[in-house]
Amino acid sequence: MTYTLPPLNALRAFEAAARHLSFKRAAQELHVTPAAVGQQVKALEARLGVRLFERLHKQLILTAAGQSYLPGISDGFRRIADATAQLKPQGAVLLQLGVHGGLDLRRLGLDAFRAGNAEIGLRVLQPAGLHELVEGKVDVLIARSLGHHPGYRCDRIHGETGVDDWLISPEGTADCPEIVSLRNWLRRRSSEAGLAPQRSPHRIGIV
Structure with missing residues (x-):
């Protein structure tokens, strides 16, 4: 039919x-x-x-x-x-994470995040940008940007200035437990592993 x-x-x-x-x-x-x-x-x-x-x-x-x-x-x-x-695993909350194409996923340690947060079913879409976030294809996004997007909460992953990697989530869902857990993990990962981005003098703007 x-x-x-x-x-x-x-x-x-x-x-x-x-x-x-x-x-x-x-x-x-x-x-x-x-x-x-x-x-x-x-x-x-x-x-x-x-x-x-x-x-x-x-x-x-x-x-x-x-x-x-x-x-x-x-x-x-x-x-x-x-x-x-x-279709979700019993007790799991599905979280769709978008990541810009220039970031090496190994630096995020997502396998360790999954192991420590079994209640969160984390899926990753790469490459992804603001379009995928706006369209609802991902719930939260790691983007290379200046971190200014009205209607969205932007949290710098690295403690630097200028164009950098930010965790971007809609204001209405930014405080959901699964997004908070991911945000806290990335902050700890950044401080412990030193996830400073590899910069290029010609890399500007938003991916």
Whole structure:
């Protein structure tokens, strides 16, 4: 059987906006801009051929079609989340870590982190950058940057200045236990092993 489905990102934008009745709060949850949420919802409405929201001055209201559509979409996401949770090791919290392509993973000692944090199922995507973090492909990112990204907590891994390696996580999830554990591990690893980056005079900007 072939399922005819709208784009997943558009459905996520609609579901979050419908729960919050706010593009701004939906954007904060999904770690994108309010404009991006609005564009996704508009594209979904165009595809479905119905209006899902009434956009009033400083107020968002579900139309009758939106009210009818929301329960099924929310239930679908819950079922996907439950099915995904069943795939995780018993008691493990999955943490997706993105790492920029210029960093040697051996310097992070992630095998030792996994051994000392059996409750965290750590997976690594390399190379990865801000795009993967914004799109939700990773939960937290080690990026070569200056450490200034509105809406994200940026923690320097090394105690130096200028362009460096930073642990970047959305403000809304920056204090989750698994991210805190990783942050603390990287700080200890940096101080104990001296993880100063190998610099190049031509390496500037953000990876």
